Amino acid sequence: MKQTISILVENHAGVLSRISGLFARRGFNIDSLAVGITDDPTVSRVTIVVNGDDYMVEQVEKQLNKLIDVIKLRRLPAGDTVSRELMLVKVACSPKTRSEIMDIVRVMDARVSDISCETLTIEHSDTADRLEILCELLKPYQVLEIVRTGTIALEKGGSVIRV
Amino acid sequence: MRMTAAQAMAECLQREAVPVVFGLPGAAICPFYDALSQTEIRHILVRQEQNAAHAASGYARISGRPGVCIATSGPGALNLITGIATAYMDSIPLVVITGQVVSDLLGRDVFQEADITGSCEPFVKHSYLVKRAEDIPRIFKEAFHIASTGRNGPVLIDVPMDVQKAELDFAYPEKAEIRSYKPSSQGHPGQIKRVLAALKEAERPLICAGGGVFSAKAEEELRVFSERSGIPVVTTMMGISSIPPQYPRNLGMIGMHGAPSANRAMNAADLLLLIGARVGDRAIMSPMGLSQSATIIHIDIDPAEIGKNMGTDIPLVGDARQILLQLLEKLDSPPVPDWTAEYRPASPVQPVPVKEGCVCAKAVMASLFRQAEEDAVLAADVGQNQIWSARGYRLARGRFLTSGGMGTMGYSIPAAYGAKLAAPERQVIAVCGDGSFQMQMMELATLCANRIPVKMLVMNNGRLGMVRELQDLHYGGRQAGVLLDGNPDFAKLAEAYGIRARTLSNASEIDRCVQELLESDVPFLLECRIDPAEPTL
Numbered sequence: 001m002k003q004t005i006s007i008l009v010e011n012h013a014g015v016l017s018r019i020s021g022l023f024a025r026r027g028f029n030i031d032s033l034a035v036g037i038t039d040d041p042t043v044s045r046v047t048i049v050v051n052g053d054d055y056m057v058e059q060v061e062k063q064l065n066k067l068i069d070v071i072k073l074r075r076l077p078a079g080d081t082v083s084r085e086l087m088l089v090k091v092a093c094s095p096k097t098r099s100e101i102m103d104i105v106r107v108m109d110a111r112v113s114d115i116s117c118e119t120l121t122i123e124h125s126d127t128a129d130r131l132e133i134l135c136e137l138l139k140p141y142q143v144l145e146i147v148r149t150g151t152i153a154l155e156k157g158g159s160v161i162r163v
Numbered sequence: 164m165r166m167t168a169a170q171a172m173a174e175c176l177q178r179e180a181v182p183v184v185f186g187l188p189g190a191a192i193c194p195f196y197d198a199l200s201q202t203e204i205r206h207i208l209v210r211q212e213q214n215a216a217h218a219a220s221g222y223a224r225i226s227g228r229p230g231v232c233i234a235t236s237g238p239g240a241l242n243l244i245t246g247i248a249t250a251y252m253d254s255i256p257l258v259v260i261t262g263q264v265v266s267d268l269l270g271r272d273v274f275q276e277a278d279i280t281g282s283c284e285p286f287v288k289h290s291y292l293v294k295r296a297e298d299i300p301r302i303f304k305e306a307f308h309i310a311s312t313g314r315n316g317p318v319l320i321d322v323p324m325d326v327q328k329a330e331l332d333f334a335y336p337e338k339a340e341i342r343s344y345k346p347s348s349q350g351h352p353g354q355i356k357r358v359l360a361a362l363k364e365a366e367r368p369l370i371c372a373g374g375g376v377f378s379a380k381a382e383e384e385l386r387v388f389s390e391r392s393g394i395p396v397v398t399t400m401m402g403i404s405s406i407p408p409q410y411p412r413n414l415g416m417i418g419m420h421g422a423p424s425a426n427r428a429m430n431a432a433d434l435l436l437l438i439g440a441r442v443g444d445r446a447i448m449s450p451m452g453l454s455q456s457a458t459i460i461h462i463d464i465d466p467a468e469i470g471k472n473m474g475t476d477i478p479l480v481g482d483a484r485q486i487l488l489q490l491l492e493k494l495d496s497p498p499v500p501d502w503t504a505e506y507r508p509a510s511p512v513q514p515v516p517v518k519e520g521c522v523c524a525k526a527v528m529a530s531l532f533r534q535a536e537e538d539a540v541l542a543a544d545v546g547q548n549q550i551w552s553a554r555g556y557r558l559a560r561g562r563f564l565t566s567g568g569m570g571t572m573g574y575s576i577p578a579a580y581g582a583k584l585a586a587p588e589r590q591v592i593a594v595c596g597d598g599s600f601q602m603q604m605m606e607l608a609t610l611c612a613n614r615i616p617v618k619m620l621v622m623n624n625g626r627l628g629m630v631r632e633l634q635d636l637h638y639g640g641r642q643a644g645v646l647l648d649g650n651p652d653f654a655k656l657a658e659a660y661g662i663r664a665r666t667l668s669n670a671s672e673i674d675r676c677v678q679e680l681l682e683s684d685v686p687f688l689l690e691c692r693i694d695p696a697e698p699t700l
Contacts, residue, residue: 010343014280014292021284055470062467068289068309071343163342 002031003057004076004083004153006161007046010069011037018067019046028052028060032085032128032150043071043163047152049128074161076153083153087131088113089122092142104137119144127151164334168296169194169327172260173202175303178335181231183207183222183584185215185577189235191275192262194327196233207584207613210605212239214577216246216317217603220255221581224564225540225589227380229256229310229318230581236262237275240321241282245571248286250317252568253401254378256310257317258303259287265325266294280321288316296329301336308339313346314465315378346464348482355489357477358436358460359496365434365458367502368394371417373446374401374567375439375463381484385438386410388487393498394436395506397425399446400553401567402439407559412501415508418446420550420699428506434458439483441465442472443568450474462486512554517694520668524548524622524693527667528555528594530677531620536590537561540582544575544595547628547699548620552594554700573602580606580615590618590681597623597647607660610686618680621653624693632699657688668692 009015016035023030031049038045050060057075064070076083093101101120105112110124124134128151135146155161166174172195176184183205188196199206209215212234219230234240240261250257263269264276280290289309291302299322306318362368376385382405389396395412398405400421406413415422417429429435429447435457442450442461450473453459461468461475462483469478479486514526528551535541537559543552549565556563564582566574579593595603600621610617622628627645634642654664667676667689680689 017281018284025285059467059471062471066314066465066467068341068344 001053002049002051003078004081004151005048005050005057005061005064005073006076006153007048007064007073008038008071008161008163009044009046010071011042011044012069015044015069018069019064022063022067023060026059026063028056032148034150034152040163047150049151071163072161076155080156081153082156083127083151084125085128085131085151086123086125086149087134088147089124089135089138089143090145091120091122091138092118092144093120094118097141101138101141104134108134108137110134164332165330166333167194167198167327168299168322168329168331169198171296171299171331171333172303172322172327173198173204174333175300175335176204176231177202179303179307184231184233185209185218185222185581186233187212187215187235187239188233189239189262189275191236191264191324192233192239192260194324195260195262195322207609209577210608212242213246213573214603214606214609216243216250216257216259217574217577218581219257220246220250220253221542221564221578222585223256223581224377224578225562225582225585229258229307231258231260233260234262235275236264236279237277240279241277244283244286247283247317247319249566249569249571249574251286251288253374253566254315255317256315258306258310259317259319261319261321262327263292263321263323266323267325269323280319283319286317287319288314290319291321293320293322293326296326296331299331300333304336305339305341308341309344313344347480348464348485350462350479350481350486350489354477354479355486355493358479358490359493361434361458361460361477362392362394363496365499367432368434368436368499369428369432370394370396370436370438371399371429371440372396372402372405372438373399373440375483376402376405379439379464379483379485381439381487382406384484384487384491388491391491391498392494393501395428395503397429399440399443399567400565403553403556403563404558404561408557409559412503414503414506416553419448420553422508422554424506424508428503429453430456431506432457435460437461437463438487439463441468444472447473511557515697517697521692521694522667522670522673524551524691524697525555526670527620527622527673527677527691528552530673531592532557534674534677534681535561535592539590539592540564540579540586542575542579542582542591542593544593544599545570545572546596546599547624547632548594548596548599548622550699551622572599575599576603576606576610576617576619579617580610580613583615583617592618592620594620594622596628597621597625597650597653598627600653601647604656607657607662607686611660611662614685616683616685616687618683619686619688620680621688621690622693623650623653623690624695624697625650626695628695629699631695653688653690662686662688664688664690666690666692
């Protein structure tokens with residue numbers, strides 16, 4: 001089962017390697033990891049999507065909490081979060097396929113962020129599942145490159161995680 | 164006050180009332196060594212850095228304060244790693260100080276550069292790579308705080324040479340303020356109630372005491388709680404000496420090499436109260452079965468240990484001493500009737516017949532425990548000697564030290580002299596095998612140079628005895644790489660260092676030789692010729 005953990009950490013060097021090292025050496029499976037600064041410049045927010053049973057996710061939480069740099073941590077409730085991931089896809093196109101690809105882009109609410117004679121670069125921000133659908137639809141065309149940020153998420157409603 | 168960071172580091176150690184440090188210098192730590200030499204702090208020069216960490220560990224375990232060890236950049240720091248990892252596994256508080264190449268050259272693979280904070284990441288509670296001299300007071304304050312609170316452990320401070328030379332205005336913080344680190348020591352009152360309710364229901368409750376009892380300094384509270392509740396106690400290897408062997412409700416050590424009666428008692432219990440024991444695989448080999456047959460209450464300062472290796476019915480996070488005091492305050496049920504009659508430890512470990520020219524290790528241990536002072540400290544190494552020491556352990560008010568989690572050979576002698584420096588008035592004995600002795604024998608020089616009267620017992624069977632036994636049992640007796648051919652004459656080797664020594668090879672001389680060892684007021688090595696066939700159990 002995929003679960004999302006949101007972590008506030010001290011914003012200084014070495015924190016990310018401590019977190020990622022922990023996952024590697026304890027054998028936790030990680031689907032995605034996204035990190036960025038918050039409104040407080042001393043604090044970064046890490047969003048991790050892990051794939052595992054309750055035992056594993058509890059272990060992940062407890063081991064992360066032991067890191068001195070981890071300020072706060074919460075498992076986000078499934079179904080009650082806004083979660084998004086940004087993806088850029090570069091697809092090869094010809095004058096013939098361009099409009100077909102554009103149709104897909106429109107239907108998926110994605111957008112074209114770069115265009116050349118032979119390529120289209122598509123930008124899309126959505127849930128990880130919806131990004132998969134877009135990838136699937138683009139498969140018949142020649143996908144040249146894909147880059148994804150990993151999921152970021154916030155809990156819905158008034159619930160917040162702050163220092 | 165204006166001073167260099169190196170002077171500030173030495174000043175921090177003085178503010179933390181550190182009387183002794185263990186280390187070996189090199190170029191990248193010279194500014195600090197220079198400053199250290201201007202203080203009253205005693206420096207013990209080890210002969211290999213790993214031993215500095217072990218010695219600091221022995222010091223920490225007996226003094227109850229973080230042990231401090233020092234090494235230079237690169238190989239010096241890398242040699243510390245085994246010692247740091249050993250301390251980490253056994254939750255021993257260390258503050259480890261390493262020199263680093265100058266900041267501008269970091270990452271250029273210059274001479275004696277190693278990413279020590281990166282290398283040690285899995286084995287430290289926390290680490291710092293100091294970037295600015297003015298951070299030194301705060302970092303040292305935090306390091307001592309982190310090492311010695313919550314679940315104790317090693318903290319590494321890596322200081323580039325240019326930072327050591329830079330100046331700062333020194334002011335030592337009163338308190339460490341770390342917003343992300345607030346370990347809780349009090350047990351949750353609701354959970355305390357649940358524990359007491361479960362204890363009332365239980366007919367065959369049992370306490371399993373681990374090394375956390377020492378970390379929390381809860382030995383006294385453990386005994387009082389056991390007496391008042393009537394609940395008998397087994398210990399893990401790390402928990403040996405947390406409750407006296409003579410205490411009538413102490414059923415002995417559990418685990419792979421534990422007393423069969425203690426293991427059977429644990430399997431018979433209907434409630435298991437784990438106190439500062441992390442359910443390591445050598446202590447509790449089938450946690451799943453146990454959690455089905457008994458109500459499991461797990462008391463630990465580290466929430467991550469609860470539920471990690473064994474399902475838990477009632478988790479209780481906190482400091483073992485605080486929690487025992489909370490339990491004692493609310494305990495109102497009468498002592499549970501004694502259910503342990505059939506689980507009493509058999510008579511003390513029995514000597515076995517051995518071949519001519521050898522003595523029985525178990526008989527030597529029995530003699531040692533008969534004659535040693537009752538508050539002696541015994542540092543056991545790893546292997547057969549460790550199990551002989553653990554199973555024979557009989558000191559009423561003594562302390563048993565060993566590398567329980569990591570099983571690091573070469574631990575006993577440095578840990579023993581660290582312990583001796585923490586408690587000069589106590590007898591301190593190191594027990595090792597001929598294999599483990601040779602991983603630390605350079606430390607004989609440290610003992611001589613500093614006149615530390617550690618008593619050493621070398622159980623010489625010419626083998627890596629425990630591995631030999633494993634090969635006999637599971638590999639068809641094919642002995643691979645276990646014969647220690649080329650062993651020196653250990654007594655002569657000791658004498659070459661000016662250390663008094665005896666070789667014991669005759670059963671009739673055991674008591675006299677052990678007596679001579681114990682009465683010596685200078686370092687003494689007793690080599691015991693052990694029959695290679697003598698089993699661990």
